[in-house]
Amino acid sequence: MSxxxxxxxxxxGISRRMAELLTSLATFMAGVIVAVSSYQLGMHWASxxxxxxxxxxxxxxxxxxxxxxxxxxxxxPDAGSRQFASWxxxxxxxxxxxxxxxxxxxxxxIGIYVAALAYISGFMIILGRYPAWKGLSVGFGVSFVLxxxxxxxxxxxxxxxxxxxxSLIGH
Amino acid sequence: xxxxxxxMQGFAVVLTPYNIMLMFIGVFLGIIVGVLPGxxxxxGVAILLPLTFTMSPTSAIVMLSCIYWGALFGGAITSILFxxxxxxWSVATTFDGYPMxxxxxxxxxxxxxxxxSFFGALMAIIMITFIAPAVAxxxxxxxxxxFFSVYFLTFCSFIGMGKEPPFKILVAMMIGFALAAVGxxxxxxxxxxxxxxxxxxxxxxxxxxxxxxxxxxxxxLSMEEGLSFTGKTAKxxxxxxxxxxxxxxxxxxxxxxxxLIGCWLGVTPGGATxxxxxxxxVAKRTSKNGEKFGTGQLEGVVAPEVANNAAGTSALLxxxxxxxxxxxxAAVLLGGLLIWGxxxxxxxxxxxxxxxxxxxxxxxxxxxxSLILVLTCVPFFAAILKVPFSIIAPVIIVICTVxxxxxxxxxxxxxxxxxxxxxxxxxxxxxxxxxxxxLALVLGDQAESAFRQSMLLSQGDMRIFFSNSLVGSITVLxxxxxxxxxxxxxxxxxxxxxxx
Numbered sequence: 001m002s003x004x005x006x007x008x009x010x011x012x013g014i015s016r017r018m019a020e021l022l023t024s025l026a027t028f029m030a031g032v033i034v035a036v037s038s039y040q041l042g043m044h045w046a047s048x049x050x051x052x053x054x055x056x057x058x059x060x061x062x063x064x065x066x067x068x069x070x071x072x073x074x075x076x077p078d079a080g081s082r083q084f085a086s087w088x089x090x091x092x093x094x095x096x097x098x099x100x101x102x103x104x105x106x107x108x109x110i111g112i113y114v115a116a117l118a119y120i121s122g123f124m125i126i127l128g129r130y131p132a133w134k135g136l137s138v139g140f141g142v143s144f145v146l147x148x149x150x151x152x153x154x155x156x157x158x159x160x161x162x163x164x165x166x167s168l169i170g171h
Numbered sequence: 172x173x174x175x176x177x178x179m180q181g182f183a184v185v186l187t188p189y190n191i192m193l194m195f196i197g198v199f200l201g202i203i204v205g206v207l208p209g210x211x212x213x214x215g216v217a218i219l220l221p222l223t224f225t226m227s228p229t230s231a232i233v234m235l236s237c238i239y240w241g242a243l244f245g246g247a248i249t250s251i252l253f254x255x256x257x258x259x260w261s262v263a264t265t266f267d268g269y270p271m272x273x274x275x276x277x278x279x280x281x282x283x284x285x286x287x288s289f290f291g292a293l294m295a296i297i298m299i300t301f302i303a304p305a306v307a308x309x310x311x312x313x314x315x316x317x318f319f320s321v322y323f324l325t326f327c328s329f330i331g332m333g334k335e336p337p338f339k340i341l342v343a344m345m346i347g348f349a350l351a352a353v354g355x356x357x358x359x360x361x362x363x364x365x366x367x368x369x370x371x372x373x374x375x376x377x378x379x380x381x382x383x384x385x386x387x388x389x390x391x392l393s394m395e396e397g398l399s400f401t402g403k404t405a406k407x408x409x410x411x412x413x414x415x416x417x418x419x420x421x422x423x424x425x426x427x428x429x430x431l432i433g434c435w436l437g438v439t440p441g442g443a444t445x446x447x448x449x450x451x452x453v454a455k456r457t458s459k460n461g462e463k464f465g466t467g468q469l470e471g472v473v474a475p476e477v478a479n480n481a482a483g484t485s486a487l488l489x490x491x492x493x494x495x496x497x498x499x500x501a502a503v504l505l506g507g508l509l510i511w512g513x514x515x516x517x518x519x520x521x522x523x524x525x526x527x528x529x530x531x532x533x534x535x536x537x538x539x540x541s542l543i544l545v546l547t548c549v550p551f552f553a554a555i556l557k558v559p560f561s562i563i564a565p566v567i568i569v570i571c572t573v574x575x576x577x578x579x580x581x582x583x584x585x586x587x588x589x590x591x592x593x594x595x596x597x598x599x600x601x602x603x604x605x606x607x608x609x610l611a612l613v614l615g616d617q618a619e620s621a622f623r624q625s626m627l628l629s630q631g632d633m634r635i636f637f638s639n640s641l642v643g644s645i646t647v648l649x650x651x652x653x654x655x656x657x658x659x660x661x662x663x664x665x666x667x668x669x670x671x
C-alpha cells in the first residue's frame with residue numbers, strides 16, 4: 001500500500017520528516033507533563049515504600065529519552081524526503097474526522113439513535129452522492145437494529161441526549 | 172494423562188446448546204470483523220465485550236474467543252479476493268493468494284488458506300492442552316519479583332524483536348504505561364495524572380484505546396488511500412475443496428515448519444504478523460519452487476496461514492498460564508477476564524478449573540465451527556465487500572461509538588476514542604507500533620504493582636531481580652532480548668570482519 005503513496009510525489013503535502021519531528025515533539029511534551037505531575041505527587045521513597053509518582057516518573061523519563069532519539073534521528077541528512085501525506089489525502093481523512101466529530105457532538109443533543117440516522121444518511125447523501133431515499137433507509141435501518149439490539153434485547157441503555165425523542169414511546 | 176480427563180470435563184462444560192449457539196454467533200461476528208478493514212480482532216472483541224458482562228464467564232469467553240478465531244480465519248478472505256488484508260497478519264497471504272484469485276483459482280486459494288488456518292490453530296491448541304498446565308504449575312512458585320521479570324521479558328522482547336525502530340517501540344510502550352497510570356493509584360489511593368478532570372478519574376480503559384487506535388485509525392488510513400472495493404466472486408463448492416485437500420498433502424513439511432514458527436512467535440509475544448512473514452520467508456527458501464513464490468503458489472498461501480493461526484492461538488498460552496497476553500486481542504480477552512472477576516495467572520488452573528478447561532475445549536470446537544462457517548459463507552462475504560466505503564465507513568464509526576460508550580456509559584470515552592483514532596492514524600503512518608502501547612496499557616497496573624511489591628520486599632534494592640536462579644535467568648534473558656538489535660549488529664560485524 002505504501003507504493004500508492006510514493007507513486008504520486010508531485011502532489012503537495014506534509015513531508016514525512018516534518019510529521020516525524022512534530023510527533024516526537026508531542027511525545028516529548030507528553031513525557032514532560034507526566035514527569036512534572038509525578039514529581040508533584042512525590043517520586044521518592046516514603047516510610048511505606050515508593051510514592052505514587054515513583055513508577056510514572058521513570059516511565060516519563062523513558063518517553064523523553066525515546067522522543068529525543070527519534071527527533072535527532074530525523075535531523076540526519078539521509079532521513080529522506082518522503083511524504084507523510086498529500087493535502088488531497090489529508091482532505092479525505094478530514095472527510096471522516098469532521099463528520100464524526102459533528103456526530104459525537106450531536107449525540108449529546110439528540111441521542112445516539114437520531115444522531116446515527118442523521119450521520120449515516122448525511123454521509124451517504126452528501127459525500128457518497130447517493131439518492132436521499134437510499135441514504136435515509138440505510139441510516140434508519142442501522143439505527144433501528146441498534147435500538148432493538150441494545151434497548152430491547154440486551155437492556156443496555158445508550159445515550160438519548162438532552163432532547164430525547166424516545167420519551168414519546170416510553171424509553 | 173490428567174490433561175485429557177480435564178479436557179473431557181471441559182467439553183462437557185462447553186457443549187450446551189446455548190454455548191454452541193454463542194460459538195457460531197461468535198465465529199460469524201468474528202469473520203465479519205476480520206473481513207471488514209477498520210474492524211480487527213482486538214477491536215471487534217473490544218466492542219462486543221460489554222455485551223458479555225451479563226453472561227457467565229465461561230459462556231462469555233466461548234463467544235469472545237470464537238470472535239477471535241473467526242477474525243483469524245476471516246482476515247484471509249479479503250487478502251485473497253481483493254488484495255486487501257483485513258488484518259495485518261494476512262498481509263503475507265496476499266503475496267500468493269491474490270495472484271491465484273486473479274488466475275481464477277480463488278476457490279483453491281481460499282480452501283488452502285482455511286485448511287491451513289485450521290491446521291495451524293489445531294496444532295497450537297494441542298500444544299496448549301499439554302503445556303499450559305505445566306507452565307502454570309511452574310509459575311505457582313512465582314513471587315512479585317518473578318512476575319515483574321516475566322513482564323519485563325515481555326516488554327523487552329517487544330523492543331528487541333520488533334521490526335519498527337526500537338526507540339519508537341519504546342515511546343509507544345511507555346505512553347501505554349503512562350496512560351495506565353492515569354486515575355486512582357491502586358497502592359496509595361492517590362489520584363495520578365488527572366489534572367482535575369473528573370472524566371479522567373476512572374483512568375483510560377484499554378478498550379477505548381483499542382477501539383480508537385485500531386478501529387477509527389484503520390478507517391482513516393483506508394480513507395486516505397481512497398479505498399474502493401472491486402471484488403471478484405469466488406465460487407466455492409465441495410469439489411474444489413476436495414481437490415485442493417488432495418494437493419495440500421504435498422505441503423506437510425511446510426505446514427509443520429510454519430507451525431513451529433507460529434507457536435514460537437506466539438508464545439514469546441512476537442505475534443501473528445511477524446510469524447506469517449517469517450513462515451513465508453522460510454517456505455520460500457526451503458521450497459523447490461521458491462523462485463516462483465509470488466506468482467500464485469499454493470505453498471505460499473499455506474505457509475503464512477498456518478503460521479498466523481498457530482501464533483494467534485498460542486498467544487493465548489501465556490495469557491491463560493501466566494496472565495500475560497501474547498497479542499493485542501489476547502490482551503483484550505485478558506481485560507475481559509478481569510472484568511468478569513477472574514484473576515488471570517497460574518492460580519486460574521487451580522481455582523477456576525471449569526473455566527480454563529472450558530476455554531481450551533472451546534478452542535477445539537470453535538476452530539471446527541470456524542472451518543465449517545468459512546467454507547460455506549464465502550459468497551456471502553464477497554457480497555459484503557461490494558458495499559461501497561461511503562456506507563461502510565459511517566456504519567463502522569457508529570458501531571465503534573456504541574462500543575466505546577458502553578464500556579463505562581460515558582460520553583467522555585467517546586471523545587477519547589476519536590482522539591485515539593487520530594493518534595492511531597499518525598502512529599501507524601510513522602511506524603510507531605500500536606500493539607506494545609495497548610499491551611502496556613493493559614498490563615501497566617499489574618507490572619507496576621509487581622515492581623513496587625518487589626521494591627518493598629528488597630527495600631529498594633534492584634538486585635532482587637537477580638536474587639535467585641529463576642528470577643535471575645528471566646531478567647538476563649529479558650536484557651538479552653532488549654539489546655538484541657545491538658547484539659545482532661555486533662555479531663554481523665564480527666562475521667563480516669572474519670570473512671575478510
